[in-house]
Amino acid sequence: MPIDAAKALAAEPRTGEISWGPKDVQLYHLGIGAGIPATDPDELRYTLESRLHVLPSFATVAGSGTPGVISGLSMPGVEVDLARVLHGGQTLTLHRPIPVTGTARATHRIAAVYDKGKAAILVLRTEVADADGPLWTNDSQIFLRGEGGWGGDRGPAARPDPPTGPPERTVERPIREDQALLYRLSGDYNPLHADPEFAKLAGFDRPILHGLCSYGMTLKAVVDTLLGADVTRVRSYTTRFAGVVYPGETLRIRMWRSPGSVRVAVSAIERDDAPVLADTTVEHS
Structure with missing residues (x-):
């Protein structure tokens, strides 16, 4: 069995x-589409070192840039075909704002293994702390097609109810044709996002955008639109990757605000609003 849960x-x-x-x-920041327009004062906070602040989703690539999807596949008890791997979801908890320059200790472990029958889900937890204490905790849900069926724990089944009523804000964010090629320079070199032949082996017509790129683009939209462009207000950010995105498409990001949180739904405009991110919540101060 490729996965030894125990x-x-x-x-x-x-x-x-x-x-x-x-x-x-x-x-x-450039990899998630920041810097357009290049001289916009709001965008310069993402691109100019003298004004730089850190979008919290940077935590998914900080350090060596080794994200949970790749790290989890090299842990003991896990041996799978990379072409069968998809990123199922991501949860980020911020313990305090991320500094522009930092050195920290990262601890990685498999927090859960779920048997979904025709697939398996690994939950890789990464906890990061520096000399002043905890910085963030990342949970990456890694979906492994064809790796389930051993009779293990199926995991939690409950999902949040979808937001109701019209969204408070809706924004659109175009994805450049070279967005995946730029984003991968932050550390996720999975050929699924660059190599057309590998993408075909994985069942896609062409390379797809990294789920964590859509994740970062969405958080930036929420921060810039509803949180006064203040990255330090973000407390946690969770999502389920509901569908693929192709470079060159446009994200439609719908936001519903309630006290202390923003619910979000993201879709691809060019494919009749095909779901991209679902069950998405940004908790904030």
Whole structure:
């Protein structure tokens, strides 16, 4: 069996030092579409080192840029075909704002393994702390097609009710043809996002955009639109990746605000509003 759930859950956590600086932050921001218009004062906070702040979703690539999807596939008890791997969801919890320059200790472990019958889900937890204490916790849900069926725990089934009524705000964000090629420079070199032949082996007509790129683009839209462009207000951010995005498409981002949170739904305009991100919530101060 490619996945040994007991072995994966019992494995010792992996720890290591990570560090990042302004160039890493700027590259990530450019990878999620920041900097347009290039001289806009609001965009310069994402691109100019003298004004730089850090969008919290940078946590998914901080340090060496090794995201949960790739790290989880090298943990003990896990041996799968990369072409069968999809990123199922992401939950980020911020313990305090992320500094522009930092050195921290990252601890990775498999927090859960779920048997969905025809697929399996790994939950890889990454906890990051520096000398001043915890910075963030990342949970990556990794969907492995064809790897279930051993009779294990199916995991939680409950999902949040969809938001009701018309959204408070709706924005559109175009995705450049080269967006995936730029985003992958932050560390996720899965050929699914660049190599047409590999994408075909995985069942796609052409390379798809990284789910975490859509994730970052969406958080930026929420922060800029409803949180006064204040990145420090974000407390947590969770989503389920409901569908693929192709470079060159346009994201439609709908937002519903309630006290302390923003519910979000994201779709691809060119494919009749095909779902992209679902069950998405930004908790904020």
